[in-house]
Amino acid sequence: MAEPNIATLNSEQDVDVNEIKAVLDAHRAKMKLSLKVCAHCSLCAESCFLYTNTNDPKYMPSHKFINSIGKLYKKKGNIDRAGLEEIGDIVFNRCVLCTRCYCPFGIDIPNMIALGRQICRSQGIFRQYDVE
Amino acid sequence: MTKELDKPGFSLPPVKKEAGADKITAQNWSKRIKLSILGISPGTITVSTIFHVCLLITPIFVLGHNELLDLSWGFSLFSFSEAITDTMTLIFLVCAAFFLLRRIFLARLRAISSFYDYVVLFLAIMPFLTGFLAYHHLFDYRTVMILHMLFGELMLMAIPFTKLVHMIFFFLNRFVIVNEHTLGKGSRVYA
Ligand code: SF4
Ligand code: SF4
Numbered sequence: 001m002a003e004p005n006i007a008t009l010n011s012e013q014d015v016d017v018n019e020i021k022a023v024l025d026a027h028r029a030k031m032k033l034s035l036k037v038c039a040h041c042s043l044c045a046e047s048c049f050l051y052t053n054t055n056d057p058k059y060m061p062s063h064k065f066i067n068s069i070g071k072l073y074k075k076k077g078n079i080d081r082a083g084l085e086e087i088g089d090i091v092f093n094r095c096v097l098c099t100r101c102y103c104p105f106g107i108d109i110p111n112m113i114a115l116g117r118q119i120c121r122s123q124g125i126f127r128q129y130d131v132e
Numbered sequence: 133m134t135k136e137l138d139k140p141g142f143s144l145p146p147v148k149k150e151a152g153a154d155k156i157t158a159q160n161w162s163k164r165i166k167l168s169i170l171g172i173s174p175g176t177i178t179v180s181t182i183f184h185v186c187l188l189i190t191p192i193f194v195l196g197h198n199e200l201l202d203l204s205w206g207f208s209l210f211s212f213s214e215a216i217t218d219t220m221t222l223i224f225l226v227c228a229a230f231f232l233l234r235r236i237f238l239a240r241l242r243a244i245s246s247f248y249d250y251v252v253l254f255l256a257i258m259p260f261l262t263g264f265l266a267y268h269h270l271f272d273y274r275t276v277m278i279l280h281m282l283f284g285e286l287m288l289m290a291i292p293f294t295k296l297v298h299m300i301f302f303f304l305n306r307f308v309i310v311n312e313h314t315l316g317k318g319s320r321v322y323a
Contacts, residue, residue: 036294037301040249041180042240046172057243066244104169105298106305 006088008081009124015084016123021077023119028073031115034107035070038062044109047102050094061101061109064090068116084125091116092127176234183227187256190220191284194263214267221264228257252294258283 024031044061045051051059058064068087072079079087091113099110120126170177191197194217198208212220232253235241262280265271290296 033297033301037298037305039295039298040241040244040246041176042238042244043169043173043176045240057240060240060244063244102169105302 003089003093005128006085006092007126007128008085008088011081013081015079015081017077017079019122020072020079020084020119023115023122024072024077027115030108031069031112032073034112035066035073037105038066038103038107039105040066041104044101044103044107047100048095049098049100050096059094061095061103064094065109065112065116069112072116072119081123081125084120084123087116088120088125088127091120179227179230182223183231186220186224186227187260190217190224190260193217196267218264218267221260221267224260225257225264228253228260248294252290252296255283255287255290255294256296259287 040062042060042062045057048059048061051057051061058067068090071083071087075083095110095113097110097114097117101109103109165171193209193212195211195214198211202208211217232250235245235249235253259280262276262283266273266276266280270276287296291299
């Protein structure tokens with residue numbers, strides 16, 4: 001379940017899968033390559049202060065992009081609102097886009113998270129800053 | 133603020149740099165390494181480097197492969213002695229076992245591992261394991277040899293389709309595509 005601070009507009013409405021697909025297609029080459037090159041080695045873990053402060057694998061940069069952008073590409077954009085809210089939880093709550101994460105393969109992790117945010121926002125899913 | 137800056141005669145105070153700040157000295161090198169991935173995970177990076185060097189070098193300079201090259205194309209590279217390649221194979225297998233154990237026992241790796249990660253590791257290990265068994269004539273030589281060839285081919289074929297593409301794209305991602313972790317200019321453009 002997504003945290004309560006992930007707000008969603010038109011919560012009864014389905015997400016626009018075609019709109020999501022269009023964004024995914026526009027960034028396919030770089031994103032797919034990044035997802036494929038990732039050796040799942042976890043060496044990026046210590047570069048994220050959220051991981052080093054929690055020691056919780058779900059704050060690892062790779063864990064975040066695999067379960068957000070990675071999931072979207074795997075499902076080819078076919079996701080429902082609840083699923084996208086969970087992705088919103090990852091990209092808005094577990095990453096602050098400080099761009100400090102480091103991957104030995106040069107994978108641009110913040111870029112991937114930022115794309116996740118863009119997709120969430122396009123469907124009216126965003127972080128509400130006045131809710132704890 | 134912009135207004136102030138636009139006023140004629142206004143200039144920002146020059147940024148003071150410590151003398152020799154951008155010189156590479158022994159001290160700031162050690163600082164750099166400490167902050168690098170090598171400084172943060174020295175064990176894993178050492179094992180990984182040895183693993184990859186053995187993975188790439190051993191098959192090229194193993195005597196048997198060069199014999200075959202000579203037989204079919206009439207040309208061959210120089211070969212390491214069999215004792216050296218045997219040792220390198222053993223070292224490779226030990227490193228691979230380290231990666232396997234790491235994936236099984238570290239929670240952070242389990243969190244991002246799937247069946248596919250094990251398959252790819254298996255594909256990388258098998259040509260070496262069967263080669264080792266064949267060289268020492270353990271089990272049935274012919275069967276082991278056929279397996280050795282099959283796994284070798286499978287592994288090579290898998291490169292473009294699996295995360296083994298990092299063999300090629302490591303170099304492109306790290307050194308060619310421009311971002312702050314490459315030799316290129318330190319700027320990123322976001323989607
Ligand atoms: S993003 Fe890079 S460092 Fe992190 S797990 Fe993937 S390959 Fe390893
Ligand atoms: S950009 Fe996100 S994932 Fe990367 S270090 Fe910062 S908080 Fe962690």
